Amino acid sequence: MKHTLAVLVENRSGVLTRVAGLFSRRGFNIESLAVGVTENPDTSRMTIVVSGDDHVLEQVMKQLNKLIEVIRVSDISNDEAVHRELALIKVGVDSATRAEVMQIVDVFRAKIVDVGVKSLVVEVTGDESKIDAMEQLLRQFGIKEMVRTGKIAMNRGAKVVQTEKR
Amino acid sequence: MTKQKMSGAHAVIESLNCENAEVMFGYPGGQVLPLYDELYDADIRHILVRHEQAAAHAADGYARATGKVGVCLATSGPGATNLVTGIATAYMDSVPIIAITGQVPRSLIGNDAFQEANITGITLPITKHNYLVQDANDIPRIFKEAFYIARTGRPGPVLIDIPKDTQTELIEFEYPEEVKLRGYKPTYTGNEQQIKKAASLILKAEKPILYVGGGIIFSGATEELRELAEGIMAPVTTTLMGMGAFPSSHPLSVGMLGMHGTRYANYAIQESDLIIAVGVRFDDRVTGKVSAFAPNAKIIHIDIDPAEIGKNVRVDIPIVGDAKNVLKTMLKYVKQEQVKTDTWNNKISAWKREYPLSYKKDNLLRPQFVVEQISEVCPDAIIVTEVGQNQMWAAQFFTFKNPRTFISSGGLGTMGYGFPASMGAKVGRPESTVIDIAGDGSFQMNSQELATVVQNDIPVIVAILNNGFLGMVRQWQELFFNRRYSATSLDKSVDFVKLAEAYGALGLRATKKSEVKDIIVEAVKSERPAILDFVVESEENVSPMVPAGAAINEILDLE
Numbered sequence: 191m192k193h194t195l196a197v198l199v200e201n202r203s204g205v206l207t208r209v210a211g212l213f214s215r216r217g218f219n220i221e222s223l224a225v226g227v228t229e230n231p232d233t234s235r236m237t238i239v240v241s242g243d244d245h246v247l248e249q250v251m252k253q254l255n256k257l258i259e260v261i262r263v264s265d266i267s268n269d270e271a272v273h274r275e276l277a278l279i280k281v282g283v284d285s286a287t288r289a290e291v292m293q294i295v296d297v298f299r300a301k302i303v304d305v306g307v308k309s310l311v312v313e314v315t316g317d318e319s320k321i322d323a324m325e326q327l328l329r330q331f332g333i334k335e336m337v338r339t340g341k342i343a344m345n346r347g348a349k350v351v352q353t354e355k356r
Numbered sequence: 357m358t359k360q361k362m363s364g365a366h367a368v369i370e371s372l373n374c375e376n377a378e379v380m381f382g383y384p385g386g387q388v389l390p391l392y393d394e395l396y397d398a399d400i401r402h403i404l405v406r407h408e409q410a411a412a413h414a415a416d417g418y419a420r421a422t423g424k425v426g427v428c429l430a431t432s433g434p435g436a437t438n439l440v441t442g443i444a445t446a447y448m449d450s451v452p453i454i455a456i457t458g459q460v461p462r463s464l465i466g467n468d469a470f471q472e473a474n475i476t477g478i479t480l481p482i483t484k485h486n487y488l489v490q491d492a493n494d495i496p497r498i499f500k501e502a503f504y505i506a507r508t509g510r511p512g513p514v515l516i517d518i519p520k521d522t523q524t525e526l527i528e529f530e531y532p533e534e535v536k537l538r539g540y541k542p543t544y545t546g547n548e549q550q551i552k553k554a555a556s557l558i559l560k561a562e563k564p565i566l567y568v569g570g571g572i573i574f575s576g577a578t579e580e581l582r583e584l585a586e587g588i589m590a591p592v593t594t595t596l597m598g599m600g601a602f603p604s605s606h607p608l609s610v611g612m613l614g615m616h617g618t619r620y621a622n623y624a625i626q627e628s629d630l631i632i633a634v635g636v637r638f639d640d641r642v643t644g645k646v647s648a649f650a651p652n653a654k655i656i657h658i659d660i661d662p663a664e665i666g667k668n669v670r671v672d673i674p675i676v677g678d679a680k681n682v683l684k685t686m687l688k689y690v691k692q693e694q695v696k697t698d699t700w701n702n703k704i705s706a707w708k709r710e711y712p713l714s715y716k717k718d719n720l721l722r723p724q725f726v727v728e729q730i731s732e733v734c735p736d737a738i739i740v741t742e743v744g745q746n747q748m749w750a751a752q753f754f755t756f757k758n759p760r761t762f763i764s765s766g767g768l769g770t771m772g773y774g775f776p777a778s779m780g781a782k783v784g785r786p787e788s789t790v791i792d793i794a795g796d797g798s799f800q801m802n803s804q805e806l807a808t809v810v811q812n813d814i815p816v817i818v819a820i821l822n823n824g825f826l827g828m829v830r831q832w833q834e835l836f837f838n839r840r841y842s843a844t845s846l847d848k849s850v851d852f853v854k855l856a857e858a859y860g861a862l863g864l865r866a867t868k869k870s871e872v873k874d875i876i877v878e879a880v881k882s883e884r885p886a887i888l889d890f891v892v893e894s895e896e897n898v899s900p901m902v903p904a905g906a907a908i909n910e911i912l913d914l915e
Contacts, residue, residue, distance in 0.1 A: 199539070253663050259539055
């Protein structure tokens with residue numbers, strides 16, 4: 191089972207190493223990890239997708255909380271939340287296929303951010319399944335290169351992940 | 357405090373003064389020269405060891421014996437990596453130490469400079485936290501935080517890596533009054549509702565048992581533990597780390613549990629209907645086969661580290677908090693009621709009579725006899741151990757009365773720990789007799805520290821149970837590998853008396869039972885560092901024993 195964790199950490203060098211090191215030495219599996227600064231420049235937020243049962247999840251959260259530079263860990267898997275990933279996909283095209291690719295991009299409300307003679311770069315945002323579907327459809331034209339950000343997530347409505355622990 | 361202009365190195369010394377550090381164990385080198393230059397004039401006592409590993413163990417022994425934070429110091433690269441075993445030992449047993457290391461100048465970090473090692477990276481998984489000083493102005497704050505983190509919550513080692521150029525940089529020194537750590541707020545007070553629930557379970561239990569460990573000692577909860585045990589008339593079993601948390605001679609004591617625990621402690625755990633676990637972590641040496649552990653018991657688990665709760669076994673009532681605080685609150689709720697544990701205690705007494713810890717009482721000099729004699733001659737001594745058979749015999753046959761009188765590498769099982777740790781314990785508690793119960797194998801891993809104890813006049817006694825083997829490994833080879841003693845014979849090839857004399861220490865030997873007491877008394881009276889070479893039976897086993905992977909009531913008596 192997959193869980194999405196929102197982890198607030200001190201925005202300092204070395205914190206990512208501590209978090210990543212913890213996962214590897216305790217044998218936890220990271221599906222994806224995305225990190226960036228928050229509205230407060232002293233704080234970064236990691237969105238970590240982990241797989242494992244409830245026991246594993248409990249240990250992951252407790253062990254993360256033990257790290258001095260981890261400020262708060264929230265499991266937002268079961269909350270009403272917006273989940274997003276961004277992908278850049280370079281697709282091989284020629285004069286015959288270009289229009290078809292552009293049509294698919296349109297349907298997905300994705301964007302073409304670079305046009306070359308033999309390729310297009312498509313930017314798509316959405317949840318995991320949307321990006322998977324996009325990838326699937328573009329595959330027939332030949333994907334030359336693809337990069338995905340890993341998931342970020344945020345609760346809907348007024349609920350927020352607090353900076354202060356408890 | 358008014359601000360003063362000073363070098364980073366001086367700021368380190370001032371910070372240590374602000375934390376009331378009275379002693380540090382260390383070894384100099386290129387990247388800590390400015391620090392050592394400041395130490396030349398400082399009030400803090402510096403003890404020069406002969407190997408950095410011993411500095412870390414000595415700081416650890418000092419911390420365990422006194423309850424204060426121990427400090428050790430080493431240079432960059434090999435100096436720092438030599439501390440690693442000592443830091444890992446302290447981490448596994450939750451011991452508060454500060455390890456200070458020199459580092460190459462900031463401009464050289466990452467260049468594979470001479471004597472450069474990424475020690476913060478190396479110690480990431482074995483420290484509670486660590487720091488690389490990137491700005492000399494941070495030194496006071498980092499020291500304040502480091503000491504705070506080391507001694508609060510679940511204690512542990514903190515490493516501070518200080519590049520040489522930050523040691524010479526001038527800063528305005530001001531020691532912070534308080535720490536600001538958003539991500540670190542240990543819970544000391546247990547949830548009252550949970551404690552109430554636990555108390556009601558305790559009062560309903562017919563076969564309760566207290567299973568207690570190092571957490572009792574760290575939080576100073578021995579009085580509360582005793583009051584609770586006597587209040588609810590429940591037997592008490594301690595882990596290796598918990599020796600001394602409850603008097604071994606108390607009628608409710610069932611001694612140590614687990615792999616080399618007493619039969620009656622293991623039986624009591626397996627038959628209990630309620631385990632009150634305090635400051636313990638259900639280590640595999642305690643639980644044996646986890647799925648068969650205490651099949652009929654509900655479990656109350658009290659610990660300051662929430663991550664320990666539910667890690668190895670399912671828990672019915674978790675209580676996160678400081679052992680002393682939680683037990684104090686619990687006493688309010690269990691006091692007045694009637695307890696119904698008579699039948700249970702009678703059963704345990706019968707087990708105690710039937711299966712006492714024993715060994716063959718003949719004319720041969722057996723290691724257990726030596727430990728009993730030490731217990732008789734020095735009942736108030738601080739006992740430090742090495743790792744292996746010596747450690748188990750010390751735990752089984754010494755009668756412990758007080759906390760902080762048993763010091764041993766429990767979690768990591770570090771051979772070579774005992775002698776340097778005893779040095780640290782003696783420095784911290786000079787009024788106590790400190791005895792390292794050692795094996796001939798373990799002692800040789802840090803015997804170079806004889807030079808340190810002689811030079812600094814630290815009169816510890818090392819009692820070597822000399823069986824000429826790496827005894828615990830040999831025991832496993834005997835039992836599980838068909839007596840194929842691969843690489844475990846040490847041949848009794850070292851003359852430990854001469855070794856002691858070579859370093860200027862007292863060396864004495866006993867080969868017969870009748871000589872044992874005399875040489876212990878002589879060593880204590882001499883007030884000198886002493887090595888006692890007890891030439892004991894070679895193939896004595898630690899008994900009883902739970903084979904690896906078995907349930908803890910499947911316990912064997914060994915000849």
